[in-house]
Amino acid sequence: MAMNTWRKAGNEAKLLLIGIPLFIWTMLPIYHLALFAFSSKDEAMGGRLWPDHPTLHNFEVVFKEQHHYLNHFWLQMWNSLFIAVTTGVLTLVVATCAAFAISRLKVRGGRTVMNLALFTYFIPAAFLAVPMYKTMGVYGLLNSQWALILAMTTIAAPYSIWVLKQASDKLPYELDEAAKMDGASPLQLFRLVYLPLMMPSLVAIGTYSLLLAWNEYLYAFLLLSNDRDVTLGVALGNFLAADDSPWELLMTTGLIYALPPAAIYYTFKRYMVGGLTAGAVKS
Amino acid sequence: MATLALPEAQRLPSGPIKKGMSPWQKWGLILLAPYVVVFLVFVLYPVGYGLWLARHPVSYQKLFDDPIFLRSVYNTLAFVIIGINLKMIVALVLSGFFVTARTWIKWLSLLFILPWAVPSIPTILSVRFMLNPEWGLINSLIFRFTQQDGPNWLNDPILALGIAMLMHIWKSLPFWTLILVAGRLAIPAEHYEAASVDGATNWQKFRFITWPSMRTLYLTCTILSMIWTMGDFNSVYLLTGGGPADLTHVLATLGIRYLRLDEVDMSMAAIIVALPAVLPLVYFMMKRLSK
Numbered sequence: 001m002a003m004n005t006w007r008k009a010g011n012e013a014k015l016l017l018i019g020i021p022l023f024i025w026t027m028l029p030i031y032h033l034a035l036f037a038f039s040s041k042d043e044a045m046g047g048r049l050w051p052d053h054p055t056l057h058n059f060e061v062v063f064k065e066q067h068h069y070l071n072h073f074w075l076q077m078w079n080s081l082f083i084a085v086t087t088g089v090l091t092l093v094v095a096t097c098a099a100f101a102i103s104r105l106k107v108r109g110g111r112t113v114m115n116l117a118l119f120t121y122f123i124p125a126a127f128l129a130v131p132m133y134k135t136m137g138v139y140g141l142l143n144s145q146w147a148l149i150l151a152m153t154t155i156a157a158p159y160s161i162w163v164l165k166q167a168s169d170k171l172p173y174e175l176d177e178a179a180k181m182d183g184a185s186p187l188q189l190f191r192l193v194y195l196p197l198m199m200p201s202l203v204a205i206g207t208y209s210l211l212l213a214w215n216e217y218l219y220a221f222l223l224l225s226n227d228r229d230v231t232l233g234v235a236l237g238n239f240l241a242a243d244d245s246p247w248e249l250l251m252t253t254g255l256i257y258a259l260p261p262a263a264i265y266y267t268f269k270r271y272m273v274g275g276l277t278a279g280a281v282k283s
Numbered sequence: 284m285a286t287l288a289l290p291e292a293q294r295l296p297s298g299p300i301k302k303g304m305s306p307w308q309k310w311g312l313i314l315l316a317p318y319v320v321v322f323l324v325f326v327l328y329p330v331g332y333g334l335w336l337a338r339h340p341v342s343y344q345k346l347f348d349d350p351i352f353l354r355s356v357y358n359t360l361a362f363v364i365i366g367i368n369l370k371m372i373v374a375l376v377l378s379g380f381f382v383t384a385r386t387w388i389k390w391l392s393l394l395f396i397l398p399w400a401v402p403s404i405p406t407i408l409s410v411r412f413m414l415n416p417e418w419g420l421i422n423s424l425i426f427r428f429t430q431q432d433g434p435n436w437l438n439d440p441i442l443a444l445g446i447a448m449l450m451h452i453w454k455s456l457p458f459w460t461l462i463l464v465a466g467r468l469a470i471p472a473e474h475y476e477a478a479s480v481d482g483a484t485n486w487q488k489f490r491f492i493t494w495p496s497m498r499t500l501y502l503t504c505t506i507l508s509m510i511w512t513m514g515d516f517n518s519v520y521l522l523t524g525g526g527p528a529d530l531t532h533v534l535a536t537l538g539i540r541y542l543r544l545d546e547v548d549m550s551m552a553a554i555i556v557a558l559p560a561v562l563p564l565v566y567f568m569m570k571r572l573s574k
Contacts, residue, residue: 105314127513127557131330236408254404262400
């Protein structure tokens with residue numbers, strides 16, 4: 001009996017021995033971000049573990065755009081949102097149509113297209129960045145937000161098609177047969193049978209591509225440069241250009257920029273985990 | 284989940300394929316068209332254009348004469364071989380931790396995913412400031428406890444590259460752990476119960492039940508992570524900017540550095556030189572995932 005209790009306690013201790021360092025490791029950079037955001041400049045640079053006089057002053061400065069680095073804060077927030085949502089919608093349309101054609105309509109050449117998409121998915125996104133940048137120049141799209149939207153759709157689509165194809169392969173084939181017997185057209189099948197049944201996967205893919213576009217840095221900073229066009233992420237990177245940047249404002253803006261994707265992730269978590277682990281998302 | 288390891292057998296194209304252009308085939312082509320256009324315009328053309336830009340042998344000559352290029356090849360190898368293997372081993376251990384049924388572990392797993400869900404730039408900059416030698420949190424604490432100055436973290440190439448690897452691990456560990464957790468949950472619980480009855484130790488359970496069924500998934504994840512990490516731009520660029528003295532570049536940041544110097548041919552050549560390492564891994568993944 002006593003032996004058993006000891007062993008149980010030992011087991012719990014072992015779990016805590018992993019859990020506590022893991023908690024600190026995970027939260028430290030995020031806590032440090034928040035620490036700066038809620039501290040005055042002098043305190044933030046004082047190397048303290050918590051603010052003695054927490055303040056919301058930094059948020060006030062950011063929201064009222066009271067620093068020349070933050071002149072376009074709300075506009076840049078809107079740019080991030082517009083680009084993320086448009087990428088999400090565009091990816092959903094392109095990927096859903098393709099997955100339906102490949103998996104349900106068994107279109108000729110569908111398998112080749114799936115393989116090409118998979119190939120694109122495996123190529124590191126950073127390797128495609130330079131050619132993509134040059135190509136957007138050729139198309140005359142540089143410095144247009146559509147360049148970023150189209151680039152992010154290109155990156156998000158292959159994984160989306162693959163996940164949707166896997167999910168739609170699992171739908172019973174008899175559904176299509178029955179719809180056909182009733183004289184449904186392919187579009188009716190798509191709209192009335194396929195889309196409703198695929199809803200959970202569609203939510204996962206929409207969320208995935210939206211987060212991918214909101215969080216992107218490399219492509220955004222290559223393809224956009226005008227202060228009024230850039231996303232919040234690029235604006236944060238621009239802070240780094242100067243030596244005397246207001247670090248506490250940078251961190252406050254960073255915290256604000258990090259909140260929406262976290263909120264979206266937690267909102268759609270139950271769809272995400274299923275959809276995510278069905279394959280592998282670009283990390 | 285098991286899809287990553289064991290793709291389902293492809294359904295044979297039976298049923299709807301008929302002779303001529305049935306409305307089903309016609310609609311199939313129409314619905315497939317948007318992605319095909321995206322692929323041709325934003326993948327195939329850029330790749331072709333990139334290869335064309337790097338067609339001159341002299342670009343490669345210049346590349347191999349550049350000491351920064353050689354350094355970034357070593358850095359990329361170190362990143363991929365040390366960083367990724369370390370990450371995957373930790374992910375394997377943590378997947379065992381997260382399948383333990385405890386309420387507090389459930390809550391911890393919710394927080395644990397945060398690094399992956401939030402954008403890289405704020406958190407990487409947060410770490411960068413934390414490591415500032417003069418006023419950063421880490422060195423302030425070191426000074427408070429030891430009265431000694433801490434190291435100038437990001438100014439030492441080896442240390443800086445190591446921290447960039449840790450940054451990469453911090454960011455992508457949750458994702459791979461999640462995948463391996465799903466892999467562990469797919470193992471039938473009866474196997475473990477039977478092993479317990481036979482008096483197997485934890486190590487034996489791992490060695491003879493967990494590992495055999497996770498091996499393929501683990502290998503797939505490791506290779507995938509290796510391919511993608513050659514392109515990990517953010518962890519290096521935002522933390523060190525390639526410095527000090529361009530000693531911490533990896534191939535992804537080097538490509539952008541050449542682009543900035545207006546040497547696009549070198550930028551493309553650096554990527555093409557990496558292809559003999561990348562393409563076999565991609566081929567391996569393709570074979571595994573698309574039967």
